[in-house]
Amino acid sequence: MEQKIPFTKMHGLGNCYIYLDGVTRKLSIPSFPELSKQVSDPYKGIGSDGLILILPSEQADVKMRIFNKDGSEAMNCGNGLRCVAKYAYEHQLVDSDTFFIETLSGNKQARVHVIDGNVEQVTVDMGEPILERGKIPVSGGNAEESVIREKLTVDDVDYSFTAVSMGNPHALFFVDEVDQAPIHRLGALLADTHPLFPNGVNVGFVQKRSDSEVNYRVWERGSGITQACGTGACASVVASILEERITRDVPVTVHLEGGDLTIEWRSDTNHVMMTGEAKTICEGVFFTNECL
């Protein structure tokens, strides 16, 4: 049966999602994975990297659920968290500039930076990175050890990667120049079906520019190449520190295709802090396909 669903389209550095407000209205949708595929389609839908639900929470102020373009559900989304924070604050779903957002990977504290009544920047405490092989997960090896500079050979070419989970899994490859990185080759091969990554992986390429700056490009699990990935930006800084390319406790500017994020992995808390923009693109009503 066709439904008419009010939506807001938002982006963080060009990583755009269709946001549904399930706090102020009830969402009676039989399949969110199917809806995510429909809205993400740029020709028969709206066009996006996926679907994000803003829901009531029993343990935090609001709850976020994120579905990739292919309908798969992810445990976390950095750009999504900043946009949910902006939406929640501007629609008075919360009554303070600092509040908690529940995700499938735990509660994250968000703080909105308000200028002239608008939320221009958002800082999110992304929590501790997960570094144990078995928890990321990466198959083989010792499940309790970290995965740093691990060798991987693809079609007779040797690569090395470091793996980090920010609630969702990331493999980081360091390159001299991100624009020359084998993003299509390794992204398509590793992201969704490679046996080394039983839950799939977000495939990132990192180029060090200075002691406080990196370039980062990503092929996301479930969505392909996107202009930015917040959890990936966090993982790129953690991996840079694990590989001893940059030092800890320095705010690092991560240059993504769609703009910049500031990321800091703090040694006092072991938490990763992310600061960056969140933008509203448009609002509207989506007419679902009948198969939903």
Ligand SMILES: N[C@@H](CCC[C@H](N)C(=O)O)C(=O)O
């Ligand atoms: N773009 C997101 C991450 C979205 C989920 C990811 N594709 C996954 O499947 O883990 C971000 O900003 O973090």
